[in-house]
Amino acid sequence: MEILAVLVAVVALLVALVVGAVTLRRTAPGRGEGVDALPEDVHGLRREVAALRAEAAAALRHLAVVRYDAFGDMGGHLSWSLALLDDSGDGVVLTSIHGRSDARTYAKSIRGWRCDQQLSPEELEAVENARPRG
Template sequence: MAATLAILALVVSLAALALSVRTATGARRSSGDDLPADAAGLRREVAALRAEAVGALRHLAVVRYDAFDEMGGRLSWSLALLDDAGDGVVLTSIRGRNEARTYAKSVAGWQSEQELSPEEAEAVAHARMARS
């Protein structure tokens, strides 16, 4: 279980790093001194911030389940991490009696080219309904 959590932490950290690099290269830094003083300027600033937030992973959902009959405690899980366009990743950890396996499937437009398990599809559906 500790190894699975470590792998999950690594994957999420790498995704956050990639997102922050993408944002840092295209984003404007605002110190507060350069904010517009007029309402029209503030509206443009808010619109720019909203446009930047579109790529943020804001639709998240976790589905926990028992992957095998002999296991209890719903130790397996699928986690959907998606942006407003439905692009992102579904991470799945399937816990067995003696091992755990972790999978990552890319998602674009709320769908994956790889076949999603029922639990992964459920995580994507819940993430899509999630309000940010």
């Protein structure tokens, strides 16, 4: 008798689970049909994430600095080249050449990881170091 009661309880539980799943499937909010349908707010979040990714791709987020001695008689690595680039390799290379009596600063535009002007070895190194790996 006890076994029969347990079997009836198990069958009742299974029926309740099946009915609950069918009800959930019919009332699932969002687009589409079935359990895989997502609520509208999830689709909105996906659109927002895609917009943020597109915005981040245009941000100058790849950077590298190369410090060096521009002149043999000076030390301290006071001269530097800084590459600031976005995901497409567009941006700028800034260079400051430090001498005994003055410092000069240069800016060169970069498009697609290349420059129309000739880059110094240090500027080339900064651009290559800013390029994402992998």
